[in-house]
């Protein structure tokens with residue numbers, strides 16, 4: 734009798750711990766799901782107005798890249814250089830805009846990005862397509878790096 738009772742309680746314990754581990758698995762799946770949907774980038778805590786301003790600027794950045802690529806394809810290097818300096822370079826307006834952000838690393842990244850825009854402008858001026866594409870690649874690396882680390 735005692736043996737039977739012991740066997741039953743062991744049986745119940747096994748079932749119980751299986752159920753518990755199934756519960757753990759479920760919890761892990763939920764946590765895993767959260768990890769995939771969570772935006773882990775640093776928030777800049779921007780005001781509604783700053784958000785719109787930044788997105789407008791960003792859309793202009795994509796258009797500048799498109800315009801530069803188009804000019805390179807047409808061998809219009811002087812025009813491409815002008816766009817790089819005016820739209821991507823460290824103009825007084827861009828310097829002021831980047832200086833408004835509280836996050837120091839973000840500011841530094843923004844400044845380095847715009848400096849690379851001026852470097853791109855200089856390389857484009859030489860009319861060397863390969864060197865220009867290399868410089869464009871470098872500038873676009875900043876787009877990628879910043880977007881990977883920051884959100885509004």
Ligand code: HEC
Nearest residue numbers: 788791792794795839842843846875876879880883884885
């Ligand atoms: C110093 C940081 C930084 C750099 C450099 C940068 N961006 Fe952005 N960009 C942002 C942030 C922050 C957002 C908002 C992202 C978010 O909240 O999810 C953004 C958003 C955008 C958007 C979305 C616009 C919209 O209307 O939704 C585009 C497009 C974009 N960037 C293009 C570019 C391109 C192209 C470059 C490079 C030529 C670039 N950005 C460089 C920080 C940067």
